[in-house]
Amino acid sequence: MTILLCGIRSEPPLALVAAELERMGAPFHWFDQRRIHATRLALEIQGTSIAGTFDDGGERVELGSIRSVYVRTMDDRLLPEIEAEPAGSPVRQNCRALHDRLMVWLEITPAMVVNRGHTQGSNASKPYQSQLIAAAGFRIPETLITSDPAAVLAFRERHGRVVYKSMSGVRSVVHMLTDLDVQRLDRIRWCPVQFQAFVDGVDVRVHTVGETVFAARITSWATDYRYGDRFGAPPATVEPYALDDDLAVRCVTLARDLDLELAGIDLRITPEGEAVCFEVNPSPAFSYYEQRAGLPIAAALALRLASA
Known part of the structure; x- marks a missing residue:
């Protein structure tokens, strides 16, 4: 074999x-x-x-x-x-x-x-995947998907700090909605955009390999730490993070519900200790976290493959 x-x-x-x-x-x-x-x-x-x-x-x-x-x-x-x-x-x-x-x-x-192709389908639509994440018991950010500038202004008035990003499966940069962005909101009339209430807290990336869990804490002042260098931010600090047992089990359950043998789960832990889930990546580039935080994700995946 x-x-x-x-x-x-x-x-x-x-x-x-x-x-x-x-x-x-x-x-x-x-x-x-x-x-x-x-x-x-x-x-x-x-x-x-x-x-x-x-x-x-x-x-x-x-x-x-x-x-x-x-x-x-x-x-x-x-x-x-x-x-x-x-x-x-x-x-x-x-x-x-x-x-x-x-x-x-x-x-x-x-x-x-x-992972099989059909299991990766939920990531092609962020709104759809968010519903699955919420159904699994995770809190998700307050979200508005719209092509109506007035609705965006009302959403911003209600939540204060707001971020925006693509709602498709194509990777996009997460931006903070600024006054300059508001001046060009008319552009969204031609293409709906996803807006979310900003969630304060600590970024945590969780990788699940079967029932094995690896977590990393990411520290960066950039809105989207993946692209911090584009905005003059220093490289993000990535270090191992200890999940509590309940949250680790919830992450494994979420990946299992999505039928994913390997998953990258993006969380933010609020100052109150609540885990907010942004998305689940069904084909994560785990090497970034492994090499910076020393997490043996590849070894766990190799063992999983060899033990099948």
Whole structure:
């Protein structure tokens, strides 16, 4: 039995997991997106199941021998190997068909997949995911999604400090709503925007790997610590953080409810000690937190894959 890693070998989370698997002596193979020209994936229906083979130009692997998969693929349309190809070219069509077959197999294979495509769907709509988070018992920020400038002004009057960000699954920078922003609010008439009441407190990023929990405290004066350098902020301080047992269990339960073997949960702990949840990332770049806070997330994920 073997493990399959899907994505780009040099991408930090994948590279860390590969290194841990090598250290453990656990066999694994790559679906390397940088080798799409050499990669072949064949599927075959056998009774009530799907079998097949995978070949990247080297060793041929029976899909039935794969016990677990870690998926962290980039948008195949943006791969450097096909960037010069015109839209609709045979090379692009073959690349897309290859990834389509991979995603189909990942949805139906009995192997453990971290994470299947359908489980990542909630993150494509922040409002929808917020409802799921609230249903799991977490407090979420007071939120307004609107294209009406007057509604934004009323929301700001009620809550004082307000932040805004995209409501889609595309990563966006979180900004504080300023007087300068108010002067250009008419622009939202063409595109609804998500506004939230600012939550005071400490940023905590929680990663769950199965039932194992790792938490990091992030200290930064930037509104969005991920992009602090854009606004002249010094690098964020990231350090281990001890969750209380109840909150740790709630995080594991939330990830399980979303059917995620691996999750990155963004919390803010208020001065009163309440955990407010902003979102759950189904494909977290955990390497940022592992390397800065010394959290053995990759080792836990490698063990999870090898134990499936």
